Amino acid sequence: MSSTDENAGFGRRSFLIGSAAALSTSVLGTGFAQAATPDEDGSSLWLRYPVVDDPGLLARYRAAVxxxxxxxxxxxxxxxxxxxxAMAPGSSEHxxxxxxxxxxxxxxRGLGGLLGRPVPVxxxxxxxxxxxxxxxxTPASSPVIRRSVPAQDLAPLGDDxxxxxxxxxxxxxxxxTDLAVLYGTFAFLRRLQTRQAITPLDVSSAPRIRRRYLNYWETERLYAGNNATGTGGLNGENGAIFDFTATGASAALNLPVILDRYLVAARAMASVGINGITINNVNANSFYLTAAAIKQEAALADALRPYGIRLAVSVNYAAPTDARFAPDTLTREQLDPYSAQFRDWWARRARQLQAAIPDFIGFTVKANSEGQPGPQDLGYDHRxxxxxxxxxxxxxxxxxxxRTFVYNAEVDRDRLKRPYLEFGPLDGKFAENVFIQTKNxxxxxxxREPVHPLFARMEHTDQAIELQITQEYTGQxxxxxxxxxxxxxxxxxDTYATDEHGRLLPRRRVGDIVEGTTRDRPDSAIIGVANLGNATNLTGHHFAQANFFAFGRLAWDWTAESGRIAEDWVRMTWGHHPDVVRTIVAMMAGSREAVVNYQTPLGVAHQFRSSDHYGPAPGERLSRDDWSPVYYNQADTAGLGYDRSPTGSGFTAQYFPVLAARYGDIDxxxxxxxxxxxxxxxxxxLRSGRIFWDELVSRYDLGVGYVTWMRHAWDSLATRLDARRFAEVKAKLAAHETDAAGWRDTCVGYWKQFSGREVPADGPLSVAVEVAGVSSATGRIxxxxxxxxxxTKVVPADSAARAEVLAQPRSVPGKGxxxxxxxxxxxxxVKDHVVELVPTGGEPG
Known part of the structure; x- marks a missing residue:
């Protein structure tokens, strides 16, 4: 979102307390009555099928079905x-x-639930x-379909x-295909779940991207475990959604035993069109290539296959040297990519996998990055x-x-330049069955980041975009x-990509490039780093389910609107009351922008503490520069930020000319x-009219203020939602608000040392308060x-702001x-100001 004049020139308007505008009860409420709906635990994700609670609509649906x-x-x-x-004993899925x-x-399941009565087969x-x-x-499975749907109507829809x-x-x-019918089934049920008309109906849809996969990191960046911290597991599980090596009380539940949550995840993936999953971390453990693991993987693939979910495995380039494969092992020297021994070893592993999993996708590889081995160890390149x-x-x-996630410091001082410098010269030199997988x-x-320059520049290479669903840097x-x-x-x-004559290409957005239509690439793929775990709700935070849902919907059609996707998810997950839909969609709409503002506003990047990538550490300096927040903020008495312009590191030159000129010019x-x-x-x-320091502080304050508003907005829904999920989200929002304020206070305090300026007293949520004829904006009167x-009077800094006294001081000294x-x-x-009354000439009691 670009800066606008909406924030410019905060004026002042007095609010006499007797006429202060009240906050809308649909947004800010104080009631906490027991919710009328039954408690839920979130384990069904958005595949809940509660009976339609609109009598008229229910009657119409029942008549049509x-x-x-x-x-x-x-x-x-x-x-x-x-x-x-077999399923585990006591399973409810089948x-x-x-x-x-x-x-x-x-x-x-779906129609019986939504219509409140069984629908006969x-x-x-x-x-x-x-x-x-x-x-x-399909026309092949059903004579009715064959007679009812002309072949030419299905032909453009492809396999999915x-x-x-x-x-x-x-x-x-x-x-x-049968899988297309399954996708259509979920689409039809979604229409009822979101209260859309089902008669008359004439809708068709086909995915824009062929391979819509998850990368599952079972041991890293997992924030959905079932223990108190959300990152691990109880009863011998490690927190991952799939059990391969559980011990203790859970040992009997390891694959090939199938657990309910595997099939819930499979149904959820199919419901949004996801059709593949790499089941282990890209920092790969070669255990997943062993015969014992392949037996387990085959059972998982068997269970997921009816839902169109195919399996892949992340591999370590040096796996052939692993003693677990003895006597079939290689020496380090035999890892030469052109040696017959190396290729034959991988062919043997692939054949073993395919014998157990005939539709096995292939391998994901992280090489020569963050300590992982690769061809560069022997003097070769990624190609x-x-x-x-x-x-x-x-x-x-x-x-x-x-994967293109590489940043060898010897390549260039600027970490952002390194992937293109390594991969750009290799464009067009990769085999036809290779995808280059690049983070957004x-x-x-x-x-927030600028788009990766590799998308536009790798003109003759199939590229998969990698998006992170699990919230490593966005709140976990x-x-x-x-x-x-x-x-x-x-x-x-818009990448502003051009042809060889410098003319802008007609289809040049990142989605066009990933889809393959920019330059007629033959294949397409989009990858989401998944956020599934063994927590009851599978994602650790009820709202993290929305990210899983949105990834699938955008993978199917990247031109879709995220706001519409959010509304669908809210209706399917939380209900249809107008207050619920309006409030939760509004909360979601600005939540990412709030994170940007209280963590890394105006493009200051990667200010996270190294231990967990959660809290702020703008002054942290590590043994390696490009892991250090100070490397990215470059704070000094002159200013803040990393100069990547033509007079700085020159990173802007990696973009096509329009973007290079735009990014390289500070104006x-x-x-x-x-x-x-x-x-x-x-x-x-800046464009707001404020100087950079004042705007920076304002952005931090607005980010925290939005989280405060979300907390109050959620409280207003207490009587509209089930008690358990309401309480669990309420607790998360309280922690969220505290941590957001911690980000603001830590970062602003650190930048203040360099700016030499005071924190502005007239920020967008500031207010002057008057008591006994004395006015103060400091909070102490x-x-x-x-x-x-x-x-008796409050004067917000923003002339359009509203003020309300929530609690009057009862005495002097006292607080309001x-x-x-x-x-x-x-x-x-929203911001709640504590007003502290101090006796003249004295200190508070």
């Missing part, structure tokens, strides 16, 4: 390698053998469609696209290493996803941060990215002995509370 028809549902069984695949069975069962004798039937299938259509009093869910593995697996139809920004999952399992707007911003960002760069590219003088005048302690509510470019902001 009277039966379920899925012909030949059991005919096309998916591959199952594990002979005796295994299916076909994708059409999964679709049928979801219709039974029926046949279609003689091809006749029962009135009110929901018919799901679906069609929803009203046909002669029935509803048809059709696709070219050599990626192509060696690609050659080993190509005969098996597998893919290699080679050039640093590391910050709440504590802070409410809806990431949909971040991803929408990235995917719709033209978007202010949200100001310190990414420039060392900004403390007294530089000297009051003459015997004078009335009553607050004044709440100020204002607007920011990203939503409402």
């Amino acid at each position: 009277t039966a379920i028809v899925v012909e030949n549902a059991g005919r096309t069984k998916v591959h199952r390698h594990t002979a005796h695949l 295994l299916v053998e076909t994708t059409l069975q999964a679709a049928r069962d979801e219709l039974v 029926r046949d279609a004798p003689g091809g006749r469609i029962p009135a009110g039937a929901v018919v799901a299938g 696209g679906y069609l929803l259509r009203s046909v002669r009093g029935a509803t048809v869910i059709a696709g070219n 050599d290493g990626a192509n060696a593995l690609a050659a080993a697996v190509a005969p098996l139809g597998m893919r290699i996803f080679w 920004g050039p640093l590391d999952y910050q709440a 399992n504590t802070m409410l941060c809806y990431l949909g707007p971040l991803w929408e911003e990235v995917l719709k960002a 033209r760069v978007p202010e949200e990215l100001l310190m990414w590219f420039h060392h900004v003088p403390w007294d530089r005048r 000297p009051v003459p002995t015997g004078a009335s302690p009553r607050i 509370i004044v709440r100020v509510t204002a607007a920011s470019p990203f939503g409402p902001v």
Whole structure:
């Protein structure tokens, strides 16, 4: 979001207490009555199917849906390698053998719940469609579909696209494959979950991106474990969603035993079109290539396969030297990517995997980064290493996803320049079954970054974009941060890419490049670093489920609007009361921008303490410069920020000319990215009219103020939501507010040492308070002995702000509370001021 004049020139308007505007009860409430709805634990994610509570709409849905028809549902069984695949004792989920069975069962579950009564499964004798039937299938599986849907209507939808259509009093869910029918089933149920019309119906949809995968980091950046800290597991589990090596009380639940949460996750993934998952961390443990692990992985693949979820594994380049594979091991010298021994070793592992998992995707590789081995250890480059593995697996139809997250300090002093310097010269030299996998920004999952220059510059290479769903730098399992707007911003960002003649390409947004339409690339992939764990709600924070949901929806269609996705999620997860939908969608809409503002406003990046990447540490200096916050902030008495302009590190030159010129000019760069590219003088005048120092402090204050507003907004919903989830989010928001304020206070205090300026007293949430004719903006008011302690007037710094006295002082000395509510470019902001009355000439008692 760009800086605007909305914040400019905060004026003053007096508010007499008798006429102060009251805050809207739909946003700020004080009631905490027991919620009327039953308690829920979040374990169903958005796949809740509560009965439709609008009587008129329920009647219309019931009239339109009277039966379920899925012909030949059991005919096309998916591959199952594990002979005796079984659920854990006491499971509520169940295994299916076909994708059409999964679709049928979801219709039974979903429609039965939403309509408040069972919907019978029926046949279609003689091809006749029962009135009110929901018919799901393909032309191959269903004679009804074959007669009802012309082939030319399905042809453009490919393998995954679906069609929803009203046909002669029935509803048809059709696709070219069984998996497409499953996707259509979830899309149809979503219409009922979000209270949309289901008659008449004529809707079709196909994904823009072919490979919509998760990278699951089972041992790192996991904030959804079921223990008190959210990062580990209880009863012998390690906190991961899948159990491979659980001990103690959970040892009997290791794969090949299938747990309920595996199938809930599979259904959730399928509901948003995710079709693959790399099951282990990119800092790879070669355990996942052992025979014992492959047996377990095969069972997991068997359970997930009916939902269209295929498996991949992250691998360590030096895995052939691991003693666990003895006697089939190599020496370090044999890791030469051009050696037959190296390629043959990987071919053997791939064949072993494919024998157990016929639809195995391939390998994800992190090489020569953060201590991980790679081809550079033997004098080769990333192309050599990626192509060696690609050659080993190509005969098996597998893919290699080679990550570009590299930052060898010897390449260039500026860490942001290094990936392009290493990979740019290799464009067009990678094998056809290699994807170059690149994070959305050039640093590391910050709440806002410029787009990565590699997307536009790797013109002849298949590229997968990597987005982080788990909130490493955006609040982990504590802070409410809806990431949909971040991803929408990235995917719709214009790279201003040009052809060889310097003419702008017609399709040049990041999403176009990932989709492959910019230069007609043959394949496409989008990767989300997943946030699933063994916590009851699978994501550690109820609102983190929204990020899982939004990733899938944007992976299917990156042109979708994150706000609409948020509304769908709210309706499916929290309910349909207007106050609930309006309030929660509003909370989500500005939550990411709030994180940017109280953590890293105006482009100051990576100010996180090294121990956990959660709290602030702007003064931290580590043994390695490019891990140190001071490396990124470059704070000194002249200003703040890293100069990457043409007169600085020259990083801006890695972009195409339009962006290079824009980013390189301090007068033209978007202010949200100001310190990414420039060392900004403390007294530089910004577009708000304020100097840089004052604007910086204002941004921190607005970020915290938004979190305060979210907390109050959530409190207003106490009677609208189930008690358990309400209380759990309420506790998270309280911690969120405290930690956001800690970010602001730590960073502003640190920058103040360099700016040499006082913290401005007239910030957007500041207020002057008058008692007994004495006015003060400091929060401490000297009051003459015997004078009335009553607050009689408040003057907000922002002329458009509203003020309310929440608590009057009862005596002198004494304390009162004044709440100020204002607007920011990203939503409402609130601050509660403690007013302390001090006797004239004395100190408070």
